[in-house]
Amino acid sequence: MYTDKVMDHFTNPRNVGEIEDASGVGEVGNASCGDIMKIFLKVEDNIIRDVKFKTFGCGAAIATSSMVTEMAIGKTIDEALELSNQAVAEALDGLPAQKMHCSNLAADALHEAIKNYKEQNG
Amino acid sequence: MSNIYLDYNATSPVRPEVLEVMLPFYREQFGNPSSVHWAGRQVSGALEKAREQVAALFNDSPAEIVFVSCGSEGDNMAIKGTLDALKEKGNHIITTSIEHPAVLETCQYLEKQGYDVTYLPVDRDGMLDLDDLEAAITEKTVLISVMWANNETGNIYPIEQIGRIARKYNIRFHTDAVQAVGKIPVDVQKANVDLLVISGHKIGAPKGVGALYVRRGTRMSALMHGGHQERNRRAGTQNVAGIVGLGKACELALAELDEYYDRVRALRDRLEDGVLSQVPDIKLNGTPDREKRLPNTLNVSFAYIEGESLLLNLDMFGIAASSGSACTSGSLEPSHVMGAMCVEVTLAHSSTRFSLGPETTESEIDKVLEVLPATVQRLRDMSPLYNCGRTAEGCETCETVRRI
Ligand SMILES: Cc1ncc(COP(=O)(O)O)c(C=O)c1O
Ligand code: FES
Numbered sequence: 001m002y003t004d005k006v007m008d009h010f011t012n013p014r015n016v017g018e019i020e021d022a023s024g025v026g027e028v029g030n031a032s033c034g035d036i037m038k039i040f041l042k043v044e045d046n047i048i049r050d051v052k053f054k055t056f057g058c059g060a061a062i063a064t065s066s067m068v069t070e071m072a073i074g075k076t077i078d079e080a081l082e083l084s085n086q087a088v089a090e091a092l093d094g095l096p097a098q099k100m101h102c103s104n105l106a107a108d109a110l111h112e113a114i115k116n117y118k119e120q121n122g
Numbered sequence: 123m124s125n126i127y128l129d130y131n132a133t134s135p136v137r138p139e140v141l142e143v144m145l146p147f148y149r150e151q152f153g154n155p156s157s158v159h160w161a162g163r164q165v166s167g168a169l170e171k172a173r174e175q176v177a178a179l180f181n182d183s184p185a186e187i188v189f190v191s192c193g194s195e196g197d198n199m200a201i202k203g204t205l206d207a208l209k210e211k212g213n214h215i216i217t218t219s220i221e222h223p224a225v226l227e228t229c230q231y232l233e234k235q236g237y238d239v240t241y242l243p244v245d246r247d248g249m250l251d252l253d254d255l256e257a258a259i260t261e262k263t264v265l266i267s268v269m270w271a272n273n274e275t276g277n278i279y280p281i282e283q284i285g286r287i288a289r290k291y292n293i294r295f296h297t298d299a300v301q302a303v304g305k306i307p308v309d310v311q312k313a314n315v316d317l318l319v320i321s322g323h324k325i326g327a328p329k330g331v332g333a334l335y336v337r338r339g340t341r342m343s344a345l346m347h348g349g350h351q352e353r354n355r356r357a358g359t360q361n362v363a364g365i366v367g368l369g370k371a372c373e374l375a376l377a378e379l380d381e382y383y384d385r386v387r388a389l390r391d392r393l394e395d396g397v398l399s400q401v402p403d404i405k406l407n408g409t410p411d412r413e414k415r416l417p418n419t420l421n422v423s424f425a426y427i428e429g430e431s432l433l434l435n436l437d438m439f440g441i442a443a444s445s446g447s448a449c450t451s452g453s454l455e456p457s458h459v460m461g462a463m464c465v466e467v468t469l470a471h472s473s474t475r476f477s478l479g480p481e482t483t484e485s486e487i488d489k490v491l492e493v494l495p496a497t498v499q500r501l502r503d504m505s506p507l508y509n510c511g512r513t514a515e516g517c518e519t520c521e522t523v524r525r526i
Contacts, residue, residue, distance in 0.1 A: 010434060016504050027506065035428075038506040054506035056468070058430035058447065062504065 003093040006063040013062055015069035017052045024120065026112025028105050035061045039069070039109040043117055048072050048080055053109070060099035064088050064106035072110055081114055083107050125440040126486045130324075130418060130479035131273050131301060132444055137326035139374060140367045144328070147363035154359055156351065165362050172369025176333050179372040180299070180318060181309045188334045188355045189365050193300040193321030194224035195345070196334040199356070200296045200317040201228045203342035204265050205237060208294070212262035214238045216255060219462035220248060220277075221269055225298055226458070229267075238262065247409040248277045248463045252287065259291050266295050270302035270318075274446060274459045274475055275408030276419025278306060285314030294340070300324055300332075304375035305416050306383065316340050320372075322364060326480070327371035331364030378480075386478050387417035389487050393476060394420050396491040401498055407446075407465060407473050418478040421446075423460075423469040426508040427501040432474055435497045441490055446473035468507065 002010070019040035029036030035057035042050035051069040055062050068088050072080045085104040089095045127135075136144075147168065153161030155169050173184035190196045205215065217229055219241045229239045240258040244250055255266070266288050271278045281297055288295035296317035302308050304325040310318055317340065322331040336342060336355065348357025375382075391412065397404065403425040409415055424432065429445030436443055446457030447470075460470035476490070502508040 007434075010431070011438065013504065029506075036506050054504060056426065056505045056507050057428050059434045061428070062431055 001096055002059060002063070003095075005067075005092045006060065006095065009063035009066040009092065010059045013053075013066040015050075015052050015066065015073075016054070018054065019050060019052050022113075024113040024115075024117025026109050026114070026116055028109045028112055029056075035105050037061065037065055037105050037109040039065075039113040041072075041113045041117055043077065046077050048075050048077070051110070051113075057105075058099070060095050061105060063092055064095075065109070067091050068106040068110050077114055077117070081111060083110060125442065126489060127442050128476045128478060128482065128486075128490070129442045129444050130482075131276075131475065131477035133323045133329065134326050134479055135481070136328050136367065137371060137374065140327055140370045143370045144363040144367040147366055151362075155362060156349070156359070168366050169360060169362060172365045175369035175373040176320075177335075179303065179308070179376045180320075180335060181311050182335050183338070185353070186335055186338055188336055188352045189360055189368075190332045190334050190356060191330055191361065192332045193222075193298070193319055193324075196319030196321070196332050197222070197224040197296075197298055198228050199334055199342075199345040200319060200336075201225065201265065201267060202232070202345060204294055204296065204317070205232060206343035207341045208264040212260075212264040214240070214260055214262040215265045215267060216240045216242065216258050216263060217267040218242045218244065218250060218269070218279075220244055220272055220275075220459045221267070222273060222298055222300070225267055225269070242268075244462050246463055246465075248272065248275050248407070248459065249409055249414075250279060252280065252283055255284065256287055259287075259293065263291070263293050266293055268295075268297055270297045270299040270308060271306070271416050272408070272459065273301045274457060274473075275421050275463075276301075276416035276477075277408050278302065278414050278416060281313045281315065285312075288316075289314050301416060304371075304379070304382070305386075305418060307379065310335055310337070322368040322371060325371045325375055327368040328364050331361050331368045333368065382480060383417050386480070386482065387412075389482055389484060390418055390420055390476075390478050392484070393478070393487045393490065396487070397422060397494065400491065400495045405465070405469055407460065407463065419475065420477075421473055421475045423465065423473045424498050424502075425469060425472070426505045427472050427498060428468075429472045429474055431501055432472065432497065435501065436490075436493065439489075439493045439497075441493065444475045444477075446475070447471045 022040040023043040024041040027038040037055045040052045051072045053065040055065040085107040088106050151164045153165045155166040173187045176187050177184040233239050242254050294316045299318050300321045303320045316337040318335040320333050323329040346357045405423045407421040429447030433445050446460050456470035
């Protein structure tokens, strides 16, 4: 059902955890579908230096969270805002059709965290 | 690493004794049981023997057994066939909110056709209140359909008491016994059941065969029209090998019932005691009264984590279980059974079912108990819901989708 990349990110998720003094935190979730995803950012000079995540969800939800953290690290804020859900799914070599809404969450959570950072930093 | 299969409520491997008796019916004894010549005669006896073996398991007579293709067909036929045959008498069905989709979806289809259906609620342990059942009966009620045991929780329903109520009001009574049969005693006379359904692949017979018990004198319309097989109740050349296998599986189930119960129950209790004592923050789904639960089923929710990710993690250790999580069902909503029991929504997503079978061993259970606590903890450490002061939602605010 899942691609090797999804299984890899699911079994060895990258960047799990929280950032104590995060520059921005974003959370999206839909408990009735079973996903809640929280992203923590560390931003310096407009560049995302570190990202961590915590996720409640299925295999796809965990894999997309892990993937989005890898994709975002090193990007500028503006570049990260252009990261789409589709791009995350593609980086994982695709997701089963019924799971596509899980992947929406990963980029959304990142965008929420950036929004939160921008609010704090005017 | 050897695989551990704890999903017997989903399906079971064909038993070697069953496979053995089936094989001659593919090549040597290949005839059509309706034929008059030697080839047909060779197999018609085998069909009748299987009918006797099936009938013996739930104490009816062979003439009351109709072979069908699966449990779902049996449920469809029992319900649609009854409502159609009794349409002069009434148009109301009483069933429960925790039935298998083979019953629920059939009832929902009939609702669209203009029939009335009452779906009885269950309490938080998934049990019925029989006063609700009696209160739901109207002059138009023609069928009561309540499963003997639930596939997700293993809860056993008071079929004898429901049978008495059905008789008192002279209402036909159907029960889906797909999960009960072979696991606990099932007796249609004692329970006053008119229609009962079983499925081969849950009891060590192959997939694609089942049986429907129809009490003598029960008027029913056919679902499948065509030839005169099965006393005109179900058209279509019989799946002879499958039926022979079903007969053998029923014979074995009857002979081994007590031994099966004690053995599997002891293993399940070992698993249940181990999980409940070793993993904090969990909820047992189903009745805590183990006498009222199938001996092989344990359903638990692990707070803060989601079921599919737990299943995938267990799968890495070769452990096969199943989940009521939305993600494993292809829909967005968690199991309707958890919803009906008002299990809080995130807990419903993590409901995990372990169902044991005759081939389960003690060392397999011990392996699960070794792997499970650490696996749950690993996922909890990854969860935004864990250790953050959030409390589970109460029943009043929970978003569990109650579809019915
Ligand atoms: C309670 C119950 N009823 C009916 C069925 C359907 O049986 P089958 O798969 O043979 O159609 C199942 C199987 O999942 C079941 O557990
Ligand atoms: S959590 Fe929604 S489909 Fe996976």
